[in-house]
Amino acid sequence: MMRSVIFAYCADPDTLAGIKWLSCYLTTGKHLSFYGSFGTVLLLLAITAPTALLFGFGGATAARSPIAPLRWFGRGYIAIVRGVPDIAFFLFFVIALDQAFEWMRHKALCPDWDQPIRQGNDFVVCAQAKLPLSTSAQWLHEAYGLTLAVLTFAIVFGAFAANVLFGAMRAVPHAQLETAAAYGMSPRQTFWRVMVPQMWVYALPGLSNLWMVLIKATPLLFLLGVEDIVYWARELGGSKTARFTDYPHGDWRMWYFFALLVFYLAFTKVSEVFLDRIMARLTKGQATSGGEAQRKAA
Amino acid sequence: MSCWQTIADYSLRSIGYGERLLPRGDFTLCQQFTLIGSGMIWNIYFGVLALMAGFFLATALALGKSSNTWVLRKCSDWFIFLFRGSPLFIQFFFAYFLFVALKGSVPALGAFTAPWLGALTVLFLNTAAYSGEIFYGALLSIPKGDTEAADAYGFSGLNKFRKITWPTMLRLAWPAYTNEAIFLFHATTLVYFSGFPALKQRGDALYYANYFADKTFNPFVPYPILAGYFILLTLVVIWVFSLVNNRLNRHLPQNARPKLRFRPRLLR
Numbered sequence: 011m012m013r014s015v016i017f018a019y020c021a022d023p024d025t026l027a028g029i030k031w032l033s034c035y036l037t038t039g040k041h042l043s044f045y046g047s048f049g050t051v052l053l054l055l056a057i058t059a060p061t062a063l064l065f066g067f068g069g070a071t072a073a074r075s076p077i078a079p080l081r082w083f084g085r086g087y088i089a090i091v092r093g094v095p096d097i098a099f100f101l102f103f104v105i106a107l108d109q110a111f112e113w114m115r116h117k118a119l120c121p122d123w124d125q126p127i128r129q130g131n132d133f134v135v136c137a138q139a140k141l142p143l144s145t146s147a148q149w150l151h152e153a154y155g156l157t158l159a160v161l162t163f164a165i166v167f168g169a170f171a172a173n174v175l176f177g178a179m180r181a182v183p184h185a186q187l188e189t190a191a192a193y194g195m196s197p198r199q200t201f202w203r204v205m206v207p208q209m210w211v212y213a214l215p216g217l218s219n220l221w222m223v224l225i226k227a228t229p230l231l232f233l234l235g236v237e238d239i240v241y242w243a244r245e246l247g248g249s250k251t252a253r254f255t256d257y258p259h260g261d262w263r264m265w266y267f268f269a270l271l272v273f274y275l276a277f278t279k280v281s282e283v284f285l286d287r288i289m290a291r292l293t294k295g296q297a298t299s300g301g302e303a304q305r306k307a308a
Numbered sequence: 309m310s311c312w313q314t315i316a317d318y319s320l321r322s323i324g325y326g327e328r329l330l331p332r333g334d335f336t337l338c339q340q341f342t343l344i345g346s347g348m349i350w351n352i353y354f355g356v357l358a359l360m361a362g363f364f365l366a367t368a369l370a371l372g373k374s375s376n377t378w379v380l381r382k383c384s385d386w387f388i389f390l391f392r393g394s395p396l397f398i399q400f401f402f403a404y405f406l407f408v409a410l411k412g413s414v415p416a417l418g419a420f421t422a423p424w425l426g427a428l429t430v431l432f433l434n435t436a437a438y439s440g441e442i443f444y445g446a447l448l449s450i451p452k453g454d455t456e457a458a459d460a461y462g463f464s465g466l467n468k469f470r471k472i473t474w475p476t477m478l479r480l481a482w483p484a485y486t487n488e489a490i491f492l493f494h495a496t497t498l499v500y501f502s503g504f505p506a507l508k509q510r511g512d513a514l515y516y517a518n519y520f521a522d523k524t525f526n527p528f529v530p531y532p533i534l535a536g537y538f539i540l541l542t543l544v545v546i547w548v549f550s551l552v553n554n555r556l557n558r559h560l561p562q563n564a565r566p567k568l569r570f571r572p573r574l575l576r
Contacts, residue, residue: 098531274398
């Protein structure tokens with residue numbers, strides 16, 4: 011049997027030993043999928059961070075709105091996500107969003123359907139309304155799953171970001187806004203030209219903290235049914251007998267999760283170095299033990 | 309079956325008393341409220357014990373991190389970095405498989421593969437690291453004048469720490485520490501989704517909420533129930549911590565006391 015292998019000497023795994031065995035083991039097709047799933051995590055971060063910031067901006071703006079229902083919505087959005095464990099939201103939204111989309115398509119595509127949608131313990135929509143369609147390709151199913159995950163992350167982290175931005179908007183000195191009004195700017199102009207450019211300075215500590223939390227929330231993708239790094243680590247690490255694989259081994263899950271631990275530590279270390287620099291800058295010259303230690307060291 | 313009967317059957321189900329089988333069909337609201345509430349026992353168990361044990365380790369870590377001894381400082385730094393720098397979810401998985409491997413070689417450590425001990429250990433170390441960082445930050449923020457005054461009054465060593473440094477540290481750290489406590493209670497919901505098995509379907513609140521959502525394919529009932537329980541728990545935590553906060557700040561004039569906000573800030 012011919013296998014697609016990276017190193018030529020991997021063609022016959024039974025004869026291998028030591029470092030050669032390991033190099034072949036770590037380059038099997040499944041392992042390449044495992045490495046690819048790190049890309050999924052980075053992709054999720056790259057899409058979620060700006061989307062969550064957008065949701066957060068919307069939420070914070072709504073929470074400050076002069077229109078009462080919009081304000082209640084904004085404040086409610088901020089408050090509820092923080093009172094409840096985020097993982098509960100992940101589990102909730104991933105089904106709820108899916109059902110909401112299918113329900114909307116069902117209403118649009120099958121108007122003459124007369125049976126109830128909730129039948130006992132089932133959720134039934136017509137075949138055309140299914141998402142994705144049962145006939146569509148495998149990659150579409152995966153892409154749909156990832157889209158739901160991204161949306162769920164954006165909703166939850168959007169609330170956190172809304173909280174940070176709401177605080178930052180309030181931290182902009184009020185006198186500035188009054189000055190803007192005195193110069194004849196409309197509320198809209200005051201918001202976009204005076205408040206928004208200045209709020210980022212106040213929002214920065216909260217947002218960088220949020221970034222760290224977001225990094226550490228990425229393994230929860232596993233719970234949303236995405237084939238992410240946790241999925242592959244469990245899959246690849248479990249004991250394998252010679253009947254099912256060319257590379258039998260015992261229970262190595264501990265080592266796979268150790269590798270994930272190191273990956274995340276390295277990832278957050280970069281952010282931490284960055285934050286420490288900002289912190290040192292802010293502590294400088296303060297009449298606190300921290301400032302005192304800096305003064306003595308200098 | 310009346311609701312009282314359901315409560316009698318299922319309210320202690322999560323710790324192994326009462327009806328052995330979970331309800332299978334025709335789920336009533338009462339069943340969902342009772343079982344999810346029953347699961348809260350575990351969330352409270354994990355949260356309270358981890359917080360109480362973690363408090364002492366956190367104080368030690370904060371002192372270690374601010375100590376002048378190189379070894380102590382580095383050890384605390386690394387411990388805090390290890391637990392704050394990686395996701396709790398991965399820590400649970402790693403710890404579980406580590407405990408499973410340990411059980412193979414040392415059978416006496418088998419209890420660690422059960423959630424009540426294994427997951428509690430992880431939560432304890434995790435919250436100690438987060439709180440340690442908070443306490444360390446508070447140690448650095450102690451007003452210079454306070455420690456100078458303590459020196460001037462002849463305080464030193466353990467006496468100075470116990471009467472001046474430690475209470476001031478706690479007072480400054482308390483709002484952030486309250487926040488950490490709330491997050492810890494939220495984090496307890498991860499336990500049964502991260503390797504640790506729910507033996508005989510004895511799980512926490514989220515485990516049962518997820519069970520109902522899977523069976524009924526309707527997330528709009530069990531998750532809001534869970535949310536309600538957690539909001540209640542959050543309010544209780546804030547209330548208890550504000551009592552301590554009042555005591556820590558009792559020497560300050562009324563208007564200078566920091567109030568614990570109802571909505572905690574995201575500071576993890």
